Amino acid sequence: MRDVRAALRQQRIETPSWAYANSGTRFKVFAQAGVPRNPEEKIADAGVVHRLTGVAPTVALHIPWDKVDDYAALAKYAADQGVGIGAINANVFQDDDYKLGSVTNPDPAVRRKATDHLLECVDIMDATGSRDLKLWFSDGTNYPGQDSIRARQDRLAEALREVYDRLGDDQRMLLEYKLFEPAFYTTDVPDWGTSYAHCIELGPKATVCIDTGHHAPGTNIEFIVAFLLRAGKLGAFDFNSRFYADDDLMVGAADPFQLFRIMHEIVSADALGEDAGIAFMLDQCHNIEPKIPAIIRSVMNVQEATAKALLVDADALAAAQRAGDVLGANAALMDAYNTDVRPLLRELREEMGLDPDPMAAYARSGYAEKIVAERVGGEQAGWGA
């Protein structure tokens, strides 16, 4: 039990600045009172989440949504809130120029502009001290024939190479993939294989980012996790959950067993700790539920799945596997999954000087009421700002 607690105590989950802001679907964004109006307010909210959970010490930024004049000052502000700046997320999908793609656009001028933005993000990383540049490309096509699939790969490779070469010694590139949306016929990085192949070509600083919501129906995500861990190419997770497509629900909400299986692969490969170099990040939307509580709940969901994974009796599991005991091996895994780990986590939080129930502590804190009262006027942050 000692090791389980130590592992849980050292767990690190990064929250995304944009999850504190408004978001929605193409049909409607339901604005919420108290939502941040600038990067500082998002960071302040992230600080609250970390103070209550103890395991969310960094916050990811999204450029240009979190664009500021002085990133060093922003990092200082974050430190004052008790959190650090995490990954820098590039955004090359919201300018009118990007209608037919960013780094894969048929127009070289648009590609130049997009690549320059990626390079600018590395500049920001230099200023914030961020290790990771997260790249997600909405690039793709909507209709058969619209563009050459192969030519777009050539353009993608060229842009990635330029950005890769700009990375500092301690900086990394995380290449995310996504099956579809907003592109509806081809996507230029649609699956882990495509991301992996580019990362292999680029070199050791390029690794794959798995967004748990970005797969075709029936895809076995823990297989991908295990495969990339074996290949040394798993760099990060964007956690969220989904019933259908990229629904971006709270991680663990749609299929808690799947999250457990993913964390089981992580624990099996001894890849939970910081030295394994895997960034565990949330990337989700809170369209109808309140933002901060949703993020606290998400952090707790990851903790619970991790605790269960840590409780798997690895020796019993391995013995059953070696013996070809199908039901016995399955039972060894399920035994951990079926355990109620909430008491353990409550105790752990108390050991860490935290409230055992972060949700209740937040509700009691008055923070929700405070931001509703204070954040009046100005423009609420959202996906477009």
Place this chain on the structure above:
Amino acid sequence: MRDVRAALRQQRIETPSWAYANSGTRFKVFAQAGVPRNPEEKIADAGVVHRLTGVAPTVALHIPWDKVDDYAALAKYAADQGVGIGAINANVFQDDDYKLGSVTNPDPAVRRKATDHLLECVDIMDATGSRDLKLWFSDGTNYPGQDSIRARQDRLAEALREVYDRLGDDQRMLLEYKLFEPAFYTTDVPDWGTSYAHCIELGPKATVCIDTGHHAPGTNIEFIVAFLLRAGKLGAFDFNSRFYADDDLMVGAADPFQLFRIMHEIVSADALGEDAGIAFMLDQCHNIEPKIPAIIRSVMNVQEATAKALLVDADALAAAQRAGDVLGANAALMDAYNTDVRPLLRELREEMGLDPDPMAAYARSGYAEKIVAERVGGEQAGWGA
């Protein structure tokens, strides 16, 4: 060949006012120059499509996107453009009140408001002379437990009943279904079975609307078409196409063979003509392609699929089916599908006094340049207006 041409000449495809406006994904709406700024300009564009294709004589409205003070005047304006007003589409998904649902909302006040909007749409139908009220509900939940699935069905049934009872003698209700989005866990009308069951309960004026993009992967849409035709409960199509989810691409773009199979069921049941009471409507988005040409192309795609379906040798097909000749029956169908019907349709257009190539005719017409020049200032229409 005579009957094929007659059938094609009498075909009626309704275009949707909102397809002429801006649309996009949750990530970005790419605005296009020349897009309409009000219902009249949308109707004018619909008039152009009908003048060029000869088979798109009506345009559907979306309330409140197409809200005007005087609907009779709008109908008159439409007539001047050579088109009629088609179905009235209710919209109960864009007010802040509808965050947790419209007619299925746990709050009775919100349900009242939503139902009142539906009733208002029937008032508008009275004014425009529209036959069809199309109902699509975005209602549903995002998280397990969020609301009672059964209670929401009760509320849905109650609202539908009230609206049904308000319908005039020659008016109908079309109940659309959709697997998911914007609701991500449950949707209150997720499949044809749900829509069908409510329609059966309501009575003969309630029929099912099949949106070709609203199904789970692997769903056999032509089966649903055939089943509803047999049951006398198919009221309408919302045509579009999809590779993944509700991608809303041009009908026939993603899977032209599927569109042919759907039209084959229609033709087999002798349900193409107006007296069969099936409304053939487009419901799609043109996010990156120009609007009017995309709609012309869509109309042509439906025509081509229909022409092929009309060319199926029904006797040969039936004989092979009766004989259990699997390959022979399949070949009878494929023989029609593999025929190039474009020459036939070009001839038909010439017979109808139209340009044989509507796409080229539009390009030559100068209309695109004209609307770009004229539609300056004001606010472009989109999904929110």
Place this chain on the structure above:
Amino acid sequence: MRDVRAALRQQRIETPSWAYANSGTRFKVFAQAGVPRNPEEKIADAGVVHRLTGVAPTVALHIPWDKVDDYAALAKYAADQGVGIGAINANVFQDDDYKLGSVTNPDPAVRRKATDHLLECVDIMDATGSRDLKLWFSDGTNYPGQDSIRARQDRLAEALREVYDRLGDDQRMLLEYKLFEPAFYTTDVPDWGTSYAHCIELGPKATVCIDTGHHAPGTNIEFIVAFLLRAGKLGAFDFNSRFYADDDLMVGAADPFQLFRIMHEIVSADALGEDAGIAFMLDQCHNIEPKIPAIIRSVMNVQEATAKALLVDADALAAAQRAGDVLGANAALMDAYNTDVRPLLRELREEMGLDPDPMAAYARSGYAEKIVAERVGGEQAGWGA
């Protein structure tokens, strides 16, 4: 807690005779030592499962796999083993005549033969005292055009009517649906809507059977459960689980949270007890794992999901739902799901005079060794016999 235990104590889960026999995929059937060679041996195995779990008092038969000369004698034999005969499952998919369908075959002679088999199954029900006739049709087509979708519905309706009219006063028809396999283009009863529509037409003795493995990806099964419960048309479950298609894995193995959500709908509608008339049956294959332990585990999985569903604080849930408290309502559900109910079930079993750990009790019992030793010679039972 009292009611929870009472409900669990009265739970009834029916096991299928064919799950004790060999099964596999089209690629290979891996035979297992000790597998039954006749209906009696299957029933004996079912008796063992009931003695160890206390909640599996009936066993379903499959005709002709379980064909015997004297069904009354078979029922007597079952009673001696401590179990009753449950549903009778018709089989109209393994004769060469059924290559192009059974009751929907274009050839009337084949339809006659198939319908006669269904009627014969009702005769068997009379002899065994079974209440339920379970109908699953593999009927469908592999290629577009192969047969008329509508004509096949007509033939289906005709056969169902004839069988329905033959049912005794206390007998029922359960109409199962399945998306695909073994038919690969159309299936004649592919979804719950089709089954529901036929049942409505037939009358009150016809109800829908939900096989949890028979849906398109992304289908929300608990929605269907809730809908059919509200409509009074849910007759039975065929429990199993799946990752991909009809994988027929042990119920609860692939998505235990889904099974819980399904049981939550059952409990919410107060439909767990026998008077609700819902048959909870297993229908699964054990291709690589030992049969009897797999069935015991499956029964336990259903028990665990049911126990969790019974622990949901219905008042707290309803209050949060009424208040539109998305996270609170979800938490009320998850709180029950995250509870470890295994201690409760162990206690319950002890109260019932059972071993608290049925898996261990079976392993200790020597039954596995006994049947391996005794069941030598003869032909092992499988899907074909």
Place this chain on the structure above:
Amino acid sequence: MRDVRAALRQQRIETPSWAYANSGTRFKVFAQAGVPRNPEEKIADAGVVHRLTGVAPTVALHIPWDKVDDYAALAKYAADQGVGIGAINANVFQDDDYKLGSVTNPDPAVRRKATDHLLECVDIMDATGSRDLKLWFSDGTNYPGQDSIRARQDRLAEALREVYDRLGDDQRMLLEYKLFEPAFYTTDVPDWGTSYAHCIELGPKATVCIDTGHHAPGTNIEFIVAFLLRAGKLGAFDFNSRFYADDDLMVGAADPFQLFRIMHEIVSADALGEDAGIAFMLDQCHNIEPKIPAIIRSVMNVQEATAKALLVDADALAAAQRAGDVLGANAALMDAYNTDVRPLLRELREEMGLDPDPMAAYARSGYAEKIVAERVGGEQAGWGA
């Protein structure tokens, strides 16, 4: 038009010996009269297909289904039938030993046996002069925890390395992938990324085989084709078609537009000819339709898709793509797809001295009647023999 005909005349499509034999689903194999009883009769049937189509000059073997004592004699027999021996397909999924896997089995003795079989297949290649060893592994697990995903990859890599090192200078390994079935939880080579990663590690003689039926719903296969062509790692196709899972229907039957898009990528990359090193093979089942006609039809379907792909106006397409003309580029592609290429292919066949209608020619040939009359007694070939 000259080049199109030349390309079509040189097209090479390999047929699989097992497609001439009986096959079915787990529910039932419907045997057909006249089906081959040994490898020679399968090869004789393949010879008929080649004589009628002119583009199917080789037949793939499946070991041990096509095991003979003297492979050189078999190759000689094939030559007498006018065909050559194509790829050798290994089979490590039908021995009882392989219940928990072949080369990934936890038991080293089973792994040894499986690898030895693969090496034996290379011996056979030496005897037959075959270039390609096709490897498909059914290996995987059915339940979470059953075995270590990573350990199985290690075992897979080890076996592949041993076999790779055994290959002769002119021999290749084709590594096929498949989403699921017969394994239902994990599959050891589930997607193109996994196959690609292993092939990269192995070296230039290892390339990916794309079976068009082996993907998750929504997978864009032509993207994979384009990506692998760009990477120089596309070795072969196993053609068939599917509506749902691995339905193994005739290629082009379920989605002819998809087949065209795939062939468009091939043609665009100038990879149709033999020097491109891509093997175009059929791998499909004919469960209810007659075997030889189904294969002839399949060959014709590939020809038609290829002809359409060759008709794409590459300059017009590229110009529209460069100009960002979404509808224009799509139209350039669709223009070719909508062309009826059957007259062209009929002419081509006449130029080649063939009957313009191979289906009719086969029907007239009397071969079907001949084999039904002659192939009496003995055991029909199927998936198990």
